[in-house]
Amino acid sequence: MQTHEARLDALRKQLAKDGLDGFVIPISDEHMSEYVGAYAQRLEWLTGFGGSAGTAVVLAEKAAIFVDGRYTLQVRDQVDGRLWSYESVPQTSVAAWLAQHAPGGARIGYDAWLHTRGWAQAVASALEARQATLVAVAANPVDAVWTDRPAPSPAPAVPHASEHAGMSANEKRAAVAEWLIARGLDAAVITALDSVAWLLNIRGTDVERTPVALSYVIANADGTADLFIAPEKVTPELRAHLGNAVRIHPRDRFVAGLETLKGQRVAVDPERAVAAIFLALESAGARIVTETDPVVLPKAIKNPVEQAGHRAAQTRDGAAIARFLHWVETEAPGGGGTELSAAERLHAFRAETGLLKDLSFDTISGAGPNGAVVHYRVSEETNRTLEPNSVYLVDSGGQYLDGTTDITRTVWIGPDAPPAELKDRFTRVLKGHIALARAVFPRGTTGSQLDSFARQFLWAAGLDYAHGTGHGVGSFLAVHEGPQRIAKASGGQAGTGQELLAGMILSNEPGYYRTGAYGIRIENLVLVERREIPGAEGDFLGFETLTFAPIARDLVDVALLSAEERAWLNAYHARVREVLAPQLSGADLAWLEAACAPL
Structure with missing residues (x-):
């Protein structure tokens, strides 16, 4: 090699x-x-x-x-x-x-x-x-x-049923056509794979962990579309699903398709379309108008069917997480697990639902100092044992037809009690998580305006973390989905200026990382929802927590929690017990009851 x-x-x-x-x-x-x-x-x-x-x-x-x-x-x-x-x-x-x-x-x-x-x-x-x-x-x-470079995936593209999409592809194309007409445009070049997938209600297996098919779309102002996709991916079922209003072309004819737009006003997203597309359109004599991909915002605002699907996916995923956390608590103190075996066991628990299509990203299974590597990916070379009296961080997610999940839990592997410093850091992260979960804010608020809610208790101790606090999440699509995000407004990060709108799903994931020692992150997904406040002057929003799995009670320094924070955690655990208990039995159920006991 x-x-x-x-x-x-x-x-x-x-x-x-x-x-x-x-x-x-x-x-x-x-x-x-x-x-x-x-x-x-x-x-x-x-x-x-x-x-x-x-x-x-x-x-x-x-x-x-x-x-x-x-x-x-x-x-x-x-x-x-x-x-x-x-x-x-x-x-x-x-x-x-x-x-x-x-x-x-x-x-x-x-x-x-x-x-x-x-x-x-x-x-x-x-x-x-x-x-x-x-x-x-x-x-x-x-x-x-790169002499042994793999070929692009030949896997077929498949229809995504309306029972999960909540809106037909015809309706979506019509909405894009209205958007184009309102701006005096003739066409939009759609290049982001998840935008193509959402617009046409198709999915694929061309990118590991993200259910998309390699393809491009030119959406036209008359409601038709041109799909550029490798011929081997096109099945009779896909043709029937797309209908006559979607013309299908080989993917390698995409540049030729751009050349047909000569003289037309064409929308192109400068953040999502590569430079070669601009060069091809300029060469063809098209009139380029830079606009954000018209699919991005509608995709981010989940319709009622997508919201219900997310709740269903989170419910079954939470039960798999609970079974896994029980397994960790049982097996790890005796040195019975490694990062790799734990990730495999978690995958198995999800697969046992019978509905898992894929993971939503490679599981971050970090024991001890590896947990301090924010986007750690375990390998045979880095694989550590889940040692007694250490911290274990697991960030993972599943892809289901009705929703995409993403959850992080941090646990202490006994048998000794966790050290005071660790409990202090964990509790500060938890307090930030709760502050964001409880936030109520006026319409027009951006993710950057909410970011400090989650950091304030770490900042008070002179601490911070070097990643965003929240990212958007797709509906059986990309686990990281824009345009919304919760993060510091510095560094040119896209999305921090996007107003949060009802129907958007984001993660709530503050953390703390001590290099060479351990990592802490607590992550749930939340849905932006309208809040009715008596006497409110204007429209207000808040978050519905979608993720249900116990948060490590033994890592909480109860003395650091306010009465409101303790009430939130107890209410959250009561809801976790309510949602997950019907799916568990025996020792798993007994563990859940103990893990969700009030503080």
């Missing part, structure tokens, strides 16, 4: 052959997806980095990898520091680094199918200071040296 050093050397030789002085390698695909198919995992193949967000730059004499605070520890574990310098985002950027390190007059290559136009413009501008240029390559040089 080729080493990562050999792969880097092979790429440098290919760059020299292509007349390039450097190349930029992101974790991305042609749809700007967060999670990508195996065929697009170029950064992991080249460097060994297994996170979901990162970029590398390779020059003849230097190479750097760029990650944000979620991956600060992980990148050092997985990527060879002899070969790569570690760069932190947003403290620096690819553009800033190249402005400092690119050779004078250099030609730096990039794949226009893997970056946005805004990114390309920023990097090209930064390179001007070095009299260097950014060059869109005709063929990705990584692909030239």
Whole structure:
């Protein structure tokens, strides 16, 4: 097997052959997806980095990898520091680094199918200071040296039933057509895989953990659509589902499809469409109008059927989590589990529901110091035993036809009592979680305005965490879904300025991480709902908690909780018991009763 050093050397030789002085390698695909198919995992193949967000730059004499605070520890574990310098985002950027390190007059290559136009413009501008240029390559040089690169998935696309979607594809296309007409537009290019899936009520298995099919859509103002998808994915069932108003073309004819838009006013989302699409439309003579993907907001606002489906999915998922937490409490104190075996056991509990389609992401199963790695991914090399008298963090989720789940629980593995510092940190995280869960706010409030609700008790002790507090969640779609999120407004993070609207689903997941020791995170999903307040001056909103699983009572320092916080936790556990008890029996039920006892 080729080493990562050999792969880097092979790429440098290919760059020299292509007349390039450097190349930029992101974790991305042609749809700007967060999670990508195996065929697009170029950064992991080249460097060994297994996170979901990162970029590398390779020059003849230097190479750097760029990650944000979620991956600060992980990148050092997985990527060879002899070969790569570690760069932190947003403290620096690819553009800033190249402005400092690119050779004078250099030609730096990039794949226009893997970056946005805004990114390309920023990097090209930064390179001007070095009299260097950014060059869109005709063929990705990584692909030239990745000799055993997997092919894109040939799996068929399948219809997503209206009983789960709650709205027909015809209705959705008509809504997009109204949106186009209202803006004087002829068409919209829909490139995000989850947008295509939601708009046409189709799903697939082309990207691990996200039920989407590799495809593009051009939605037209007359309510029709053009779907570009590999022919092997198209079944008679799919054709019947799509109907005559959706014309089907081979995926490799997408650029040709863009060329037919000459002279038309075409909406393109600059955050979700890659630079190559803008280049193709400009070359064809289309009139580009930059607009947010018209599917994004309707997809985020769950209709009543999707909301009911989420509740059903969370109910069955919570029972699987409860069975798992009981298993951990029983097996782990005797050294009877590892991170890998625990993740496998949790998967099995979910699978035993008979309705699990996939996990919604790779389970983060972090024992002891591995729990401090925010987006840790366990492997045979990093696998730790769930040791007695240690902390175990598990962040996981399932994909069901009626909903997507995401939950984090942190537990203490006895037999001794947890230390006071740990209980203090856990309780501060819990207090922040409760504060956000109980928040009531006027319409127009953004996620960035709510973020400090969850951090305030950590801040009071001089502590914080380096990730967002909440992300949107799809309906049998992406576990990380925009445009809404709850996070600090700094760092150019998308979504923090999006107003929260009734029907949106987000996570509530404050945390604390002590490097080399342990991690704490408490995560539930919440639904934004309208709140009727007597005498209210305007429309107000709050959160309905959707996730039901016990929160570790033995890690709570009750003295740090206010009377209102204690009442919230007791009421939450009473509801957990009510929802989950009918699904459990025997020792699992007895464990649940004890885990949900009032404080």
